[in-house]
Amino acid sequence: MIVKPVNLGSSVGIARANNRDKLIAALDEAFGFASRVLVEKAVTPLREINCAVLGDAEDARPSVCEEPINSDEILSYRDKYLSGGKGSKSGKSGGMSDLKRRCPADIPDELTQQVQTLAVKTFRTLGCSGVARIDFLNNPETGELWVNEINTIPGSLSFYLWEAAGVPFDELLDTMLQQAFKRHRERAALSFSYDTNILSAVSFGGTKGSKQ
Ligand SMILES: Nc1ncnc2c1ncn2[C@@H]1O[C@H](COP(=O)(O)OP(=O)(O)O)[C@@H](O)[C@H]1O
Ligand SMILES: [Mg+2]
Structure with a gap:
């Protein structure tokens, strides 16, 4: 377990x-x-595959798939955040972007498509907008595939997955900003309050002047 x-x-x-x-x-x-x-x-044996999605419910597209390479049984905090830390040349941790990975993942085309389709479906089902990286667990022997978790920005911008998909960093940021403006316009058009007298008929016991 x-x-x-x-x-x-x-x-x-x-x-x-x-x-x-x-x-x-x-x-x-x-x-x-x-x-x-x-x-x-x-999941044993386990193969991990990640895929990012960019866009919103109306128009979402998947990145290439990556396969993180674990140095341990469980991809640890150390693997994720400290692997580029002390002793590394840059002296700073780049988190997931420094981690060892195969990108694109060395998996059959059919599985790549299955992951990408499921990634977009997950993104849309959860009502996401912008960029999210969705992590999958796969049993390479049985072919079973599970959505494990969804990672939000800023933790997982996954810019490298977009670079590999032919979307340079500035274009990624541009698209994300456009998405944010769109989201803002959509929210501004919604009502968040309306007038009601719903409490006027209620008497609160114990308030000043009330005997009940
Ligand atoms: N059901 C599972 N079967 C096998 N390994 C798992 C399973 N769930 C998580 N792991 C391992 O543990 C790691 C961390 O779990 P995860 O659910 O991604 O949590 P976190 O939010 O900490 O990233 C995964 O990257 C994977 O290596
Ligand atoms: Mg995880």
């Missing part, structure tokens, strides 16, 4: 358990980080 605190991300507090004792220890650890914990069946 994989045990995850529901509200953290960055692999903090996530553990794999393959027996009862490890499961109990993993739950103890996870409940130290959140009051709700997710326990999932572990």
